[in-house]
Amino acid sequence: MSRRDQLASLAGGVISLPARIIEPVMTGLQKLLGIKRMPWVFLFPNMLAVILFSLLPVFINIHYSFTGSDRLYPQDRPFVGGANYETLFDCGNYLDPATCSRDLFWRALGNSLVFVPIQVIAMISVALLAALCLNREIRGRGFFRGVFFFPVMLSPVVVALTWQWILQRNGALNGLMTWVGLTPVNWLVFPNTAFFWSVFITVWAHMGFYTIILLAGLQAIPKDVYEAAKMDSANNWRVFSRITLPMLKPMLLVVFVLCVIRSVQTFDELYVLTGGGPGSATMLMVQYIYEIGFAVQPRNFGLAAAASLLLGIVLLIFTGVQLRLSRSAQQ
């Protein structure tokens, strides 16, 4: 047996173990409950995990947002009503964070409102370009696919440390610039360059994921459509805009929604890279929530919970709107 087959059969052996235990249980349940109730049996373990580890924490979070103090257990926390939400919205002028009681929240929000569109557009453009290139008949397609997907496999800590090390004052990038004759720039010290690199690094780290999805979408487009276009001697741009793009729309929508959701939740890489600096130029929403609820003493779970719920609601509304729009566009 080849190595791959050996591994597969070993994996099969390990997996069939729980199956041998579960099978009699499931057959017994089927006899007991009848076929109509079986879907619930299948659904049960997953739902249990979802309720226990995803929905229950949200409810606890809601409870945190309406209570105060820095105690962990809900029963120890005194009820404060909407005080946490009030303090978040306590602003003289919503456009000027300096007038707000929680200025860092509004700064982080402002940064996120700038970061997310820029990053999403950059990410999807680059991913689409890469997918288009990979879709052509080129040699070494599998290799290049691997090339783009590779950074996705690296952990955020590794990504951030790598780039921080390259971008530091004495790092490789400045070394390269010196060698070529340009003056080195202390990249992470200035707000604008730090912001640029934040976008660049996060795109670098995640574009492979979206490239693969778009590539799958491109490959689903039937070849005879292209043949027909060739017959009409359409040029490349026409082929792209009249045929490729419309047929790619569903995939683009999926990519767009996923990208926005992930982009809003950007935290790990930037936190290790700049800690939100310089000043607060690269501080995004999730970092603010994390610092309030975790990194500062004493911890303010209530405020962090309130901010995070607001974030979740905004995301929910946005995704709902997106899906509604796409559904109407499809009709």
Place this chain on the structure above:
Amino acid sequence: MKLTGIGLSAACALLAATAPMGVAQAQEVTIYCDDLGYGCVTMQPVVDRFNSENPGETIRLETVAYQALVESLPVQLESGEGPDSAIITDLGGLSRYYLDLTPYVDREAFEAEYGQVLQWLRGSDPQGSAIFGMPTSLTVNGAYVNLTLFEQAGVPVPAEGATWEEWAAAARQVAEATGTDFAMEMDRSGHRFSSLAISYGAELVDDAGKPVVDDGLRAAIEQFVAWHEDGTMPMDLWGAVGGATHRELFSDFLNANVVFYFGGSWTLSQMDTEVGDLFDWKVVPAPCGPSSCTVMPGGGALVAFSHTDQPELIGKFINYLAQPENTGEVLAAAVEIPASKTLIEGGIEYPDASERTQESLSTFIAQIPKMAPAAYRFQGWRYQRAMMNALTTRISQVLNGELDVDAALERIEQDVNLAIDAAQ
């Protein structure tokens, strides 16, 4: 089937290996410590002796990274989990979890030896008299200076009593003359900044435990910003990083890229191995501000947590460790300053340290009597961390032009007050 048999036994082995540790052995205590300075590595010989002298009673040292101690330990303690004991540095902040050791230790001896530092441990109960732990070592902020660079520049080294401005000017001259990258650097830490602030007259906290922003703090911040603007200090540390992140660049000093580095006594143990003969250096007496010549004290303590089920054993071990010869042994290996009176007055031998290091230790110790009362009060304040976070966050914002000094002062006070309110 063969695979099933193997699979089954493998599964059982794995499950057993990861199962919770069952019932703790009777008479065993776990202590969390860092592996630097007065920590797991240096304490191990003493622990081994204790364990062999007390069969059936075991002390277990567990190495935990500093960041985990700061971030995860409080959450664990809050949920009733965590070790029996730990060596910690946030003395005031964790005070509500401490076990009162008075029934297990010699109260008078402890009061006599540790006096002031015991007060730091009483963060949540400043008027009380509980003994919450054994202070392990004292740390002192201080300035490291590269003497070789001064020599080459031909600039005389400022004497004791020189002010921060004089030091900055001298360092600037030296940097220009020798082509060194930077004149001055300071750890990005609210604790380090407080040394500067208190020397300039800041009170930081009043007797009622409320934050104070005054002209002293303003003057210190303005001076600090001015140094960044004229290039004396680089933006990389305080300017480039945001939020509450702690960052330091002591490696710049080790590589002779900076003339004057304001850090603390905990890096002394590295100096011999890292610098060796590369250049001549020393620790200088505290630079003075208009109000005093203060550097912040700090230090760790070995505390026990109230959820432990082995209080007598912890007490016994702490008594044992507190004996001057035992704690002295650990301190000598860690190259740190003692916290107990007997050892400070009697002095300790540091056999592995070079002459330069020993001199520096004496200099650090000599700064202790000069510390302003505000420094002690600040160190023992329960909300010291909140203030330090506010200082780093807001000063970075000033350096980047997001806030001016007035707004920053307001925000600092507001941040700390909000944190105090949230903790009620």
Place this chain on the structure above:
Amino acid sequence: MSDTALPKSPASVRGILLGRRGRGRFDLTDMLTYGFLILGLLVMFTPVAWVVVSSFKTQANLQEFPPTVLPYASETAVIDGFDAPLPLFDVTQQDGRKVRLAQVRRVGLNAQMVDPADPGAKRIVVPVVNAVPVRQVRLAVENYANLVAETGADLWRYVYNSFFITVVATIITLIMNSMAAFALSKYRFAGSNVALVSILSTLMIPATVVLVPTYLIVAQLGLVGNLWGVILPTVATPTGVFLLRQYMLTIPDELIEAARMDHASEWRIFWRIVLPLSSPALAVVAIFSIMSRWNDFLLPLIVLNRREVYTLQLALNSFQSEFEVRYDLLLAMTTLTALPLACAFIFLQRYITTGIASTGIK
């Protein structure tokens, strides 16, 4: 694509360079395509390659600026009368001649050197600026050796922990998610929409945000400091259920009806028919699960509070100690941490595209 003009020997370099679309001429689009791909290759790989190369540099070599591309180490020579080998330097003397000396000691800006050919002679004092170290390319494998030595046997413990979490979590995820997907795709029952929506809505919640309540629940279950405390909270992945459900929708119902006619139990149908047919989608879910478990950081950070149960990512993070970033060890560890994933990826990469394409995400 039949219009592609490929030369007859595809395996040759010429074949690679000349493979193109268009009737025998080098299309502009082709040039742009290759240009973009080469650029992508450089941008994607160079940082990583840089980390790997630099992980073989000594701490001193790492501090240099401008940084050297290859790892260099000083040449040393053993000289009579000295115990340890001395580093060699090429020194430019006052008269402009270059001579090779060995350095005994360096104090500040001056160094004491000795002539290797004549060790008994007087020491020569040389200003440091005139001395250039004699270096050769050398891989500092001691970084890796030191890493293993410093973390000791712990390194294998961390590797084991990471592997255990990844493998077990992936297996549980696959089983649970496919069961749920089966229920949601092959049955019509009241409440199926509610269940689907509630599972998908959990996508909106950033993990960071429910970190503390999740920890609270894990603590209540008594799983703090236990690997299961990290495995269980994230097994119910919404993307996994969604992908599998979409894929299972394409499995014809007739197969299932036929099996029911043969009195097969529902579990049998699931396990023997549906699951094997879903293997492309399962492969995709498995890959995503492996990736996210291997790299998981925040939850392990607070749940795994004892060194014995640390994962590789936590150990990597703890190298950023309070006082100094040991880049030599850090880079070695970074390389080691990314290595298993790279191997897994090479092994599984072709499943990824085919798998996602087959799920027909619409």
